[in-house]
Amino acid sequence: MNKMITGRSTSQARDFMDGIWNKHELACISEQMAHNSIIESPVRYSIGSVAFKNIMQIWLRAFPNIKYMEESLSITEDCLLLKWSVSANHLGEFYSIAPTGRKVRYGGLTKFTIKDNLICNYSAFVNVKGILSQLTSQDTVILNSNLIDSLYDAVREVLGKNLSNQQITCLALSCLNISVKEIAQFLRIEQSSVLTYLHRAFCSLGIYNKKMLIDFAIEHNAFELLTRIATTLKLQKL
Known part of the structure; x- marks a missing residue:
């Protein structure tokens, strides 16, 4: 097993997720992501830290009081897998749905590939239909x-x-x-x-x-x- 993944990279991934979701520290994106990093998100597929900032702004505008909680972390030969859950109020537009104020809860999985202390692949797997169903019942x-x-x-x-x-x-x-x-x-x-x-x-x-x-x-x-x-x-x- 890759010792870099079990040590520094693990801490980096955890700090990164806590920073962007709970603390809204978007400045760390350009500091920790490679300029050509591959971003796979339910919102869109894109390349680079600037694009990822734009994606984050979509989520944080819709759910500005989001509370992220890590549930588990697993390691493969070349990547980290973080399973997590969140809760938030729908306070901004999301997928063309105007704010409802409703409390939503959902979970997901994020896969990191980190090389030379930079995130070169960030893939998030979220059941967006499940979120929308909580907003449009x-x-x-x-x-x-x-x-x-x-x-x-x-x-x-x-x-x-x-x-x-x-x-x-x-x-x-x-x-x-x-x-x-x-x-x-x-x-x-x-x-x-x-x-x-x-x-x-x-x-x-x-x-x-x-x-x-x-x-x-x-x-x-x-x-x-x-x-x-x-x-x-x-x-x-x-």
Whole structure:
């Protein structure tokens, strides 16, 4: 058995997976991958570290709070096999599916070939159909009320604040740059009520205006969820 694989390469593969998935340290990709490395991913087949960064951005945009856990590691003559599982919330677009906020769990296998301390082959085997089935089951996509409820719950989870539905609704509509007057008309409530909901939500989040709201939502991976709520509510009014 190759001692380099059982020693330094094993640690490198483990650190690499933990770095890119749990810590989002994408800078290590160009440092540890060969410029002509072969990438086999469910998203696409590609070559090189730049292409792999693009692939990672697709996954991390869809599942920014992903939690990766190694389950086992095995070694062949020339490669490492890492079996793993992950859990995450669907907070960004994935395979043209808008964010649902749903919790997904899936597993997979990644094969590494490492030569001269550089990853020259990265092959990931994931059941994408299994992921999509968790995002598009009939009982949550067809029934808008259930979908909306799951989106509100997801906003509360990612922001870590127990905001009311009306507060989240006002925040969501504000993210579409809708004025207080227009929000009041849309919700059929007084402008003073909208201002109260926004004020209480802003205080809870530690922000003071709409610009800070958008920056805060983007930073906490909630912007797409909020805009999804707003657009879904607007469609229901048509």
